[in-house]
Amino acid sequence: MRKSRGWLSQASFYLVATLVILPFVMPLVWMVASSLRTPGLPPPRGIDWIPQPLAWGNYPAIFTMIPMARYILNSLLVSGMAVFLTLLVASWAGFGMAQLSRRSWRRLLALSVGLLMVPVTTLWLTRFLLFNALGWIDTYLALLAPALMGSSPFFVLLFYWAFRRLQAECFEAARLEGASPLDIWWQIGLPQVRPTIAAVGSLTFILYWNDFINPLIYLKSQSLYTLAVGLQQFQQLDRTNWPLLLAAALVMTLPVVALFFLTQRYYLQDYP
Amino acid sequence: MGSRWDYQRKSALLLLPYLIGAFFLVGLPLILSLAVSFFTYDGLSAPTWVGLANFREIAFDPLFRVALVNSLTFIYLAVPLRLLAALGLALLLSRPRPGTGLYRALVFLPTVVPEIAYALLWLWILNPLYGPLNQILRLLGLAAPAWLVNPETALPALVMMSLFTIGEGFVILLAALKSIPTEVYDAAWVDGSGRWQAFTHITLPLLKPWLVLLIFRDVIFTFQTTFTPAYIMTGGGPYFATLFLPMLVFEEAFDRLRFGVGSVMMLCMILFTLGLLVLLFAIFQEWGYEEV
Numbered sequence: 001m002r003k004s005r006g007w008l009s010q011a012s013f014y015l016v017a018t019l020v021i022l023p024f025v026m027p028l029v030w031m032v033a034s035s036l037r038t039p040g041l042p043p044p045r046g047i048d049w050i051p052q053p054l055a056w057g058n059y060p061a062i063f064t065m066i067p068m069a070r071y072i073l074n075s076l077l078v079s080g081m082a083v084f085l086t087l088l089v090a091s092w093a094g095f096g097m098a099q100l101s102r103r104s105w106r107r108l109l110a111l112s113v114g115l116l117m118v119p120v121t122t123l124w125l126t127r128f129l130l131f132n133a134l135g136w137i138d139t140y141l142a143l144l145a146p147a148l149m150g151s152s153p154f155f156v157l158l159f160y161w162a163f164r165r166l167q168a169e170c171f172e173a174a175r176l177e178g179a180s181p182l183d184i185w186w187q188i189g190l191p192q193v194r195p196t197i198a199a200v201g202s203l204t205f206i207l208y209w210n211d212f213i214n215p216l217i218y219l220k221s222q223s224l225y226t227l228a229v230g231l232q233q234f235q236q237l238d239r240t241n242w243p244l245l246l247a248a249a250l251v252m253t254l255p256v257v258a259l260f261f262l263t264q265r266y267y268l269q270d271y272p
Numbered sequence: 273m274g275s276r277w278d279y280q281r282k283s284a285l286l287l288l289p290y291l292i293g294a295f296f297l298v299g300l301p302l303i304l305s306l307a308v309s310f311f312t313y314d315g316l317s318a319p320t321w322v323g324l325a326n327f328r329e330i331a332f333d334p335l336f337r338v339a340l341v342n343s344l345t346f347i348y349l350a351v352p353l354r355l356l357a358a359l360g361l362a363l364l365l366s367r368p369r370p371g372t373g374l375y376r377a378l379v380f381l382p383t384v385v386p387e388i389a390y391a392l393l394w395l396w397i398l399n400p401l402y403g404p405l406n407q408i409l410r411l412l413g414l415a416a417p418a419w420l421v422n423p424e425t426a427l428p429a430l431v432m433m434s435l436f437t438i439g440e441g442f443v444i445l446l447a448a449l450k451s452i453p454t455e456v457y458d459a460a461w462v463d464g465s466g467r468w469q470a471f472t473h474i475t476l477p478l479l480k481p482w483l484v485l486l487i488f489r490d491v492i493f494t495f496q497t498t499f500t501p502a503y504i505m506t507g508g509g510p511y512f513a514t515l516f517l518p519m520l521v522f523e524e525a526f527d528r529l530r531f532g533v534g535s536v537m538m539l540c541m542i543l544f545t546l547g548l549l550v551l552l553f554a555i556f557q558e559w560g561y562e563e564v
Contacts, residue, residue, distance in 0.1 A: 181279065
């Protein structure tokens with residue numbers, strides 16, 4: 001077993017890691033820098049790391065050029081409702097799976113892994129026809145529909161693993177006292193899987209906030225637009241106004257990045 | 273007091289919304305796509321039965337062939353590189369040291385950036401004249417390609433930008449590496465095997481099921497991940513160089529309202545996906561990984 005590693009190997013680790021990480025971070029740095037250039041100036045020669053002057057006015061400007069505030073509210077509404085529905089359906093399903101016999105859950109597991117492998121784009125056309133027949137086009141029902149199946153089988157599996165890790169005895173005791181599965185889910189199960197709730201909740205929020213394909217297909221009226229389609233429309237209006245386009249893109253990106261940094265320890269770090 | 277059987281049955285009820293939702297959102301559209309493929313339908317007037325006409329049309333459609341080749345080329349270029357990048361980074365950052373937490377978060381960061389914002393950002397980065405990438409290349413005295421404007425470099429450019437949204441694979445491999453007990457490696461050190469041997473004899477075999485799962489998922493999900501960049505950044509061009517299957521289906525269905533023809537194209541993606549799924553399950557059965 002190699003125990004003590006010299007400072008040289010430590011330093012080389014940090015050097016390599018920093019170099020490798022650069023292309024992951026650089027684009028976002030450029031996004032911030034380019035969003036602060038004064039619109040209408042001739043394009044930069046070389047990379048404009050810190051634009052002179054810093055055009056903070058770009059940010060208020062996008063709110064007057066397009067109904068940005070409206071889009072943000074719409075996105076918040078859709079994502080918020082999706083988080084609530086997803087947590088409900090996914091935690092129910094995960095809890096149900098954890099109570100089943102081994103044979104049944106193996107089948108469900110196979111089904112869930114299979115469902116996990118089906119991209120939206122392989123179904124969107126007929127899903128559109130289905131929603132059209134139901135009169136869901138141009139309503140948020142079409143955007144929220146995936147939450148009816150817990151948004152992603154992955155979330156169901158996350159809840160399943162979390163409930164499975166809990167002591168079976170406390171469920172068993174409550175069952176013998178005559179508690180229903182719903183009671184046990186709410187009173188004993190959920191309070192013990194808070195990290196999973198946080199992880200699934202934030203991932204769901206990011207999923208719906210970022211979703212571009214569904215609103216593009218299902219939303220027709222501008223008053224219903226979420227940020228993603230609003231941004232695309234902005235791009236079509238003003239294709240070369242990079243400072244403002246990137247400022248709007250950054251406004252859309254910041255909330256999910258903040259949420260990601262707040263919750264990443266639940267799925268990225270070593271402590272549970 | 274409810275019996276155990278009674279309790280299990282009631283618990284199964286909690287699974288109903290998920291199962292019904294899955295049938296409604298995946299099962300039903302799947303069945304519908306089989307049906308719609310045999311009709312001409314524009315979403316307004318009644319569908320008319322045309323038998324195999326849509327299939328015949330696709331078979332001789334040069335654009336369909338271009339989109340198919342482009343989609344396969346993208347898979348061939350992007351999937352191995354994305355997997356290698358995710359594996360390399362997971363290996364590099366698996367051992368906890370001061371600061372690895374931040375490095376891991378930064379690797380994942382581009383993955384949470386909204387697709388549309390990411391596409392706009394890279395449209396700017398790849399701008400042949402003013403984009404930061406070419407500014408750097410010129411600074412280094414290297415050739416500055418025209419990227420999305422040139423049919424030869426457009427698809428590789430989209431592959432390149434896909435190499436930084438590998439958060440999913442990275443997290444999964446990180447978790448898989450963590451689940452390997454350190455004692456296994458200790459035994460290997462005692463045996464005197466080197467790092468490379470430990471990697472090829474211990475790490476890789478233990479990661480194999482995860483790597484296979486990731487490859488399959490990545491291959492299938494190129495049907496989804498190629499849509500937004502192509503739609504926003506190139507519109508399928510130049511000269512159809514980045515026309516991928518989902519883009520073509522989108523145009524057939526939602527621009528030209530030819531749902532029948534679009535449905536046949538979609539059916540091709542579905543069959544490809546199902547074929548890979550069957551293969552995946554067969555492989556896992558073979559290895560004895562019925563339980564996860």
